[in-house]
Amino acid sequence: MRRFFLHGLIIFSALAFLIKLAQLQLVDNAYEILSNNIAIKKVYDYPERGYIFDRNGKLMVTNQPSYDIMVIPKDVKDIDVDELCTLLKINRSDYDNILKKAFNYSPRLPSVFIPQLSKDDFAALQEKMWKFKGFYIQKRALRDYQTKSASNVLGYIAEANEQLISNDLYYQMGDLVGIQGVEKYYEEYLRGVKGVKYIQKDRFNRDIGSYKDGVYDSLPRQGQDLELTIDLELQQYGELLMQNKRGGIVAIEPATGEILAMISAPSYDPSLLIGRERSKNFTKLYHDSIAKPLYDRGLLAEYPPGSTFKILNALVALQEGVIDENTTVPCNHGFFYAKGSFMKCHGHPSPLNLNGGIYNSCNAYFGTVYKKTIDKYAKTSEGINKWSEHVKSFGLGDFLGYDLPTGRKGFVPNAAYYDRAYRNDRWRSSATVSNAIGQGELLTTPIQLANYTAAIANRGYYYTPHIIRKIDDESVDKSGLVKKNKTTIDAKYFEPIVAGMFDVFEKGTARGVRVEGIEICGKTGTAENFAKINGKRVQLTDHSIFIAFAPKDHPKIAIAVFVENGYWGARWAGPIASLMIQKHLNDTISRKDLEKRMLEGSLLDEYMKPISGLPFTINK
């Protein structure tokens, strides 16, 4: 064996090499393709990115040309550096630094020398570029925003990062790609398809003509225009109303699921994220960890729904048959939901039936109703799960499936959750009674709440909310995107609820923001919330919440408004919702003083409280 050990090793290695070589050179042609990628130059022809319109055909986003001076360091030879510096308005040391950087990146590949020249500079340079070997002008298209609004909906575009380039063969260094919002979700439509010409290069990297007479070349395909469901005017109005406040507004057309407006406050002007100031502005927005302007509250912020959730508990109770519209519950500034446990309520007549319970937003009423629902079942866990199932059928506690790239699930507890929290079967309906009034573990995002309102407006179903209306002026087939989702509540149970919501405006908690001539149904909400300050849990001023739809019959808009730390639902969210509804339905605002109060109102002092480091009082 020893004698043939070396023989064996030699034969084994030679065979292994031949097999591997056969695999590399004869079987696998991936390497040939890669070689072509390197030795055959591709020249791209970029199509114009699609425009974006609002639902009324108003132009929101177009393009503007921009000119980058590019350099291939290896090719820079015999140029008049001083003249170039004068033309580019840079000094000699800048020139040396940038060129050195480009050389370090690659002597052979183009680098951006000066990005985004103005049109005037470009005009002056264009005629003289031929003098500067190794430099050339690359035309690119930047976005040109026709609006200062809807940045959270539109998103933005930026250069593709390395990770994307390595994952998606379409993109090269320097290509622009949608990063957020519609720009990201509809990237493939907006960008079009770039054209490509294959240029054969010889061993000295010189172009020697079209590769194989251009059989592989392709023409660019234009980017497609999008028409969004957003009503730009309503969007702008909503953003105005939300100035100096934080929160989110989502308005949906119940009959279709189209998103009419999606406001996140505070927001930013989308034009900040283009041009030479882009990275400076982006850094500023990105690092604002207090106001978080890049954070889309309409889709991402999870708030407790507060009393707006009582409507749903009533619907569940009706469906489960534990109450009817005549069921009355007494309330003496609250009620005992278990021995020694009292849930407070505010002053109103007692006892109340369902209608009164809704428009007075009586905690005792809904606490009792909720307990009845859960205790209908022999086991509390069964009751909770049944309740949870009903709640989830309204699109709460899960992604809605809309065509925007971000979102949060919110949270709807079930028996398994309480089993973890309280140990198996050691808890009863009273332990979860906060669910009755939309507090406790429940969390919803503004779009979920708006969608839930749309389901009530439709009396039992909702269409998947969505942002796309038309692509290239053609109606899009939305069957894959938009689905009719039925709730588990029968249509007949909605009428008494809708009547109650109508009375919220007529004689209830929102009577102060009634709009003459429009039949609005709504519900106020006020949600307790907490923040951690220096590791301590501190209660902040309640969130002001409102949901509404109008008109009562054949509703055209369903809306949810969250105003962070705005206290009563009727103080901020209610008026804002009613103004939005009036704007949408009548296009004129009759209540100028209310509008003025909303536009001028500011909660900035409120937002300063937790970060001021000083003691503060809440709910003033």
Place this chain on the structure above:
Amino acid sequence: MKRYITDYPIKIDWIPILFFVLLVGIGWVNIYSASSSETGNGIFDLSKPYGKQLVYIILSLVMVIVVFAIESKFYERFSVVFYLISIVFLLGIFVFGKKISGATSWFVFGGFSLQPSEFAKVTTVMVLAKYLSDGQINMKNPQHLLTALLLIIVPALLVLIQPDAGSALVFLSLILVLYLRGMSGWFVFVAMIAVLIFLMTLLLSVNWVILVSFVFFVISYFFIPRKKKMIGPLIALFILCSTLSYSVDFIFKNVFEQRHRDRFNIVLGLAEDKQGIGFNTYQSKIAIGSGGFWGKGYLEGTQTKGNFVPAQHTDYIFTTVGEEWGFLGSAIVILLFAGLLFRLLFLTERQKTPFAKWYGYGLVTVLFIHFMVNIGMVIGLIPTIGIPLPFFSYGGSALWGFTLLLFIFLKLDGNRVNEW
């Protein structure tokens, strides 16, 4: 000196010389392709690698004549002296050496640089052959084994700290010669198991190693015949494997710094790094893979011309063959190496003097390890270890080292008739 001048005629075996000429010739042709450019100034352009290599080749032919002129006994008699001189040179590098691409492996005189480790390979083969040629030596004797191992390990350590792990591996490969001389196969077996455990620990995890070795030992327990059952040793072996695995894991995680870990991870393919070390293999696979069966034709390799493969005229010279001459050319080169190695093995086995015989085994081992590691690395079969392809790669020191190594043996072989 005079008495060491050969008495002619001698019987030189011409077949290895033919292989040598072919390999050096094909090598130069490919170096030309890999390093030529539009500014070239004839094949003797000394500013270009191909021009310099031509000079190195001519100098190597002068060396051949000198080697043949010296009497064969000279090499055996002075092997220890040569060995000591080369060790001194290896030490001298830490004082006078110049750092080139991260390793202090060169003496630089003006435009020329010399890499003493390439010559130390020759002297180590010589001194090992000298030691092993003593009939009293027995590899089962621990003291003898240790001496032989020391002869190998000293230069290996010296080049390892340059750091030049590739050359260190070449020295260590000479342990194979000890195995051929009668060293227990257990050493080879244990070394292989240790390497296996080492790699498995890093590639998988400690738990995997323990699981696999446990299963292995349980199976071997049932396969060993009844009466020979040795539960004790098997358990001991299992514990040994687990301990080794644990300590490798511990050293890797707690003793190593991040840069060490990075390097290992890249070499083991645990971290993709197309811009770093992994980049070389990636580019060389592209170049070779795009060659197809017939190749792109001489001087037509698009990857070669674009200088896409780093160090293409040195360690990665085989990529030029792969791209421009295709599978056909690559296979021919591999067969040329295999043919040379087989011929040298044949010659080794017909040696009558023990020195020539053990020198032959050393020669074959060194050439083989270069061949295997270099081509294996270039085509991506084994991790990146930078050692040149014998006779092929650009570089004076390496070419001269291999020329000396080969032709001293041919001289010894040619002289075998005069010995008796």
